[in-house]
Structures are given as C-alpha cells and as structure tokens.
Amino acid sequence: MNRILKKLELAPEVKLFEINSPLITRKTLPGQFVVVRICEEGERIPLTIADTKEDTIVLVVQEVGKTTKHMGTLEEGYELSDVIGPLGKPTHIEKLGTVVCVGGGIGIAPIYPITKAMKNIGNKVISIIGARSKDLLIFEEKMKKVSDELYITTDDGSYGRKGFVTDELNGLIDEGRNIDFVMAIGPVVMMYAVAEVTRPHNINTMVSLNPIMVDGTGMCGACRVEVGGKTRFTCVDGPDFDAHQVDFKLLMDRQRIYLKQEEESMRLFKRH
C-alpha cells in the first residue's frame, strides 16, 4: 500500500504520482483530498485526488516547499508512510445547465475530476485553464476531453490568450453567455479574482480552499476559514465554499503563518 507506481514530470517542478491505494480509490469522489506523510519525520500535507484508476489514486504536486520538494525526489517503488482519505466533502455535482470550470496553475489538476463529473451528469461544460507560461500548463488534453469548450490563457502570452483566466471568464460574461455555475480552483488570488468577476452578475460560484492543515479530520482547527462571517473547518466543512462569502484576506494571512520556518526548512533541505 501507498507505493508510488508511476511518476511523471508534467512541467518544471510539477510532478504526477500514481499511488497504490485500493481502499481510498473505491471511495473517492470529485473534490476530495488525501493527507500524505512521506516519512517518519515528515509533515502531514493535503493533496487533492486528481484522478483514480483501478487501485491507484493520482496526485499532482507542485514543489513549493520542503515537503513537496522532497516528494518530488521520490522514485517509483517508494512507499509513502501514510496516505489518508478520502477526506473532505465531495463537490456537489448536479445538472445545472452551463457550468464553467476554472483552473489556474496547479489548480487544473483538482478541477479535472470535477469537470469530468459535471460533464458526465449532463452539463454543458466550458473550461478555462491558465498558467504563467506554456511550459507550466498541465492536463490540457485531459481537460479537452471532458469539456465542451476549452479556453487557455497564459500570463506571458506564450500559449492561448495572453492574460488571466478571469479575462477569459469576463469575456464570456460580456458576450452574454448564459452561465449557471462557476467552479474555480487555483491560487488564492485567482479564486478571489474569480469571485469578484462573478459577484456583480450573481453567478453562483464555488471555490476549493487550501489553508494549512494538520490532521484533515476536524480535530485541530488549523484549517479554519471564515465564510459568511462564520468560522468553518475546511477539511470537514469544505474544501468547497461559496466564493462570494469567503474571507480571502484571512486565508492569505493564515497561509503565511509559518513562512519563516518554511524558509529555514527549505534551506536545510537544499544543503542535502
């Protein structure tokens, strides 16, 4: 169990892992995540289940700090100490009409299973995926397969439309396209921007939040966010929340709690 069966580099510092995890595979629904602990001294980090195949779950990991960098060095055959899940509430999948799925950067991986499910249940699915530049764009083929329309943006214009995913979303709204629901996953700033785009149009919008977590089962409160003025625990009440109600500033502040320690950790790791 928990063995890495396959590892692929999707983009610089973005790796895909297929992990043998038969129990979790059977239960996984779109929008859920696992908590991973690599080794005895390791942290517990949450990662979204980007896909499942027979007995394996697919994780797509962006190397941003010590633990994800360490994970990037692991080879096929390595057995992770722990893979726990599936955690969190699944995304609410329903036939709503026209659904726009927005994925930014690494967020394209977690938006994929949701997009697929939204399509399978009979929605018209418009997907917008974006990255900083062409080489960082992942899952393009997979997204194309499960979308009726696929739009691509890059910050530097090296591929697709130059600009942000929100520019594309704005464009669709300006064209007068009828949109019943928007689901957005990506960096917090992106999810915030999407919320601001859809808010004036009253388009129902959900985002999948990524605060710091420890247990992932509702025991510690590390993952608390404020939604509609109320404190919620992301790992059990979410990770999906109404984008128009989320306090994004608080989320960003809380993501920076351990900045100093994370830098120290990275420095030590790089020396090895």
Added chain:
Amino acid sequence: MPKVRPKKTPIPKQSPKKRVKNFNEVALGYSEKQAVKEAKRCLQCKKPVCISGCPVEIDIPGFIKLIAEKDFKEAIRLMKEKNVLPAICGRVCPQEDQCEKVCVLAEKFEPVGIGRLERFIADWEAEQGEMALPPKPSLTGKKVAVVGSGPAGLTVAGDLVKLGHSLTIFEALHKTGGVLVYGIPEFRLPKAIVQREVDYVHKLGAEIVTSFVVGKTKTVDELLKEYDAVFLGTGAGLPWFMQIPGENYNGIYSANEYLTRSNLMKAYLFPKYDTPIVRGKRVAVIGGGNVAMDSARTGLRLGAEKSMIIYRRSRKELPARIEEIENAEEEGIVFEFLTLPVRYYTDDKGWVKEMECIRMKLGKPDASGRRRPLPIKGSNFKIPVDTVVVAIGQSPNPLVPSTTPGLETGKHGNIIADEQTGKTSKKGVFAGGDIVTGAATVILAMGAGRIAAKSMDEYLNTGEW
C-alpha cells in the same frame, strides 16, 4: 489505626529550572526502596474502600502488598488482570478524585500514593525487558472492529483478544494512543511508554491499522459487513472556540492543534521534524483543565518568556489534576484568575498582538455546582500576547455519527450508549469513552471500555442484542 507515616513518600522530580528547558518527563518515579516504603503505608484494610474509587476496580491492597513483599512480578500480573495500561494510569489518573480520595488514610493524613506505586510497578516490568503475556486463548472465530486507539479502544481490544476474538483496531491518525499521543505532552507521559502499552495490546494479538478514517475510508455499515461487532471509541476530538472577534488571527491555536503539532508531529524538534510551530514569547492559554496546563507548560518549553493561564474562575475551581497545577506553579506559569478574554487585536500582517479581557467575580453555584463567574462591568483591560491557545474544551467528533444511519446521538453530538453495557441504538455497535461522555478522563474511558468488552463478549457468544 496503627502508627503510620502521615505523608506520602515524595517522588523525585527534575528541578523546575532545569525541566522548563526540556521535554523530558518531570517526575522520575520511585526507586525500589521508595516504592517498598510507600507500599508499607497501606493498612491492608479488610474492606478496601480504595477499590470503589477506581473505575476499573484494581485490587489495590493486593498489588500494594506484593510490592511491600518485593514480589514485583506477581504485583504486575495482578495489576494487569484489571488494567492493561498501568504505566499510563499511574501517571495521569486524577487520583485525588478517585482511588486516593477514598483511601482511609486520607481522612487524617495523606492517602497512600496508589498512582505512584502503580507507575512504579509498570515501569519495573518494562525495565525487565520481556513483558509477560498471558497464555493464548483458543479462537472463537468472531471478528471485532475497534474504532479509535485511545484508552477506551485499547482496553476493549486488550480484553476481547484475551477472550479469543479476532480483533482489528482502526485509527485515523498515523500513531496509536489517541489523546495519549497527540494531546498529553512528553514531559508528562513519555510517548515510549504509550508505545509500550500499545505494543502489549498488539502482542496479545490485536491487529492495528493506522491512517484509516472510519466514516471516510470505510463506514461503520461497511465494517459491520466484515465484523461481528464494532466498538466506537473515537474520543472528543472537536475543539471549541469562544466565538469572539479576532479568534482566527495568526498565532491563535486550539489546544488540539498546539499540542498535536508539538506532541504527535514533534514540532518541538523542528527542523529535525518537518512540522513547524509558533514559538511565542508571550503565550496566553485560555482554560483551567489538564489541557490548559499542558499547553501553558508546552509554551514555556518552546521558549516563552511569559506563559499565562487565563481562567474565568478562581484557583479553587481549576479542574486540572492538583499535581499538574503545582508543577505549573513551580515552573513559573502566571495565573490570571477571574479573567475572561473578550476580543483580540492584530498587527497589520494578521498576527495577534493583544488580548482584551474582562475581570469576573463569582456568583451563585451553577448546574455543575461551581460558582458561576460574572463579568465586572467596565473592568476591561489588555494583555500583550503573541500566541494564544484556546483550551476551553472539546466535543465529540461528528465524523462517525454523521455517516452512520441509525446511530443515535445526544444534544452535544455524543453517541448515546447504555451505561451498563455500552450498547448503542444500532445493533452490533458499542461505544464508550469521551465519544459518549464528552471530554473526561483516561481511566473513565478505560472503565467504559471494560464494560463494553464484557457485553460485547456476551453478544458475540449469544448473538442476543
């Protein structure tokens, strides 16, 4: 009453100055000589009332007599008939409210140091190396799933494997022991000791599956397809907050998070271990129970210049174990009694920098029998802080109840189980410990486990519900 030394034989401890700089155990335990000396204080009462004070009814005079006679091997064997976790109970039971409270000596003198002797005998056994295992029973062919590896689950597991049932423990975290590993700090209960006790249950024949979240990885109904009975010992793992303004600022923790980072994830050893923790200079802990004491003392050991307990009643009402209150005082924890936080203030980066409090006075007794704290109007004042730990209690984690149709729960989300049998409203499902009672004690959880194990055995044998 024959002549008896009025005071308990003192237990050697690390000096306060030294111990606030490390996470090693504070109390060092009796030597053989000290243990024998203390054991001789016991009067060997004909009607040993002390036993009635112990939720698992240990033969207290029995094991103490064997210590006095230096037959330690037999003493531990006798102990383990009733208690599979003596090294733990000896350290963390609130003895002053249980066995030692009713010890006849306590009427005039200090009671017999029952907890200290219990700890001694368990540690003695560990020092001998091999733990004696009871003879293997013949298998009954029945399968039991225990959910949660805290004291309740471990007791059920220990009892039922001894009776020949096949047993699997499912634990959500990556380590077994429940609060004993993620909550209670190393300096009060070394994790090696918890591991030792867990190993014992494992050696008895229980299978242990960690990182398995019942309700997520599998539901109780799915377990019931594979197992003949299920015991739920999932504890009270949902932290409460006060719901006051600013409570989500950076630097404000639930005690569960603070202690989990430090204990389970070993953040006190960062960066050797990867999990970080905020090492605050001015730590304020809200609450007055064991959890609050543990948090404040952890804060000190993580390098705080000032670590405070903010409690809304007075010293007399502190619910923590007396020994831990005394230890905390010795270590220089500052107590702000009759004080209630009302809001937090932050700097421009979202970090807590001040806590506004209001002074309280004690009014008439409330439902719990303790005098109700009432705010004194206009007494607001501010305390500069950089770390806050909210330790005002926790309630049962809803993960299992919310995914188990037919399982009745009470007002506070606790699972309803019969006190005499541990039976829940769902056939084949038993429960006990904090998940039923709300946050309580290790020994009460074990007591509930013992009761449930007995009726589970009956159910497994007869099939009668």
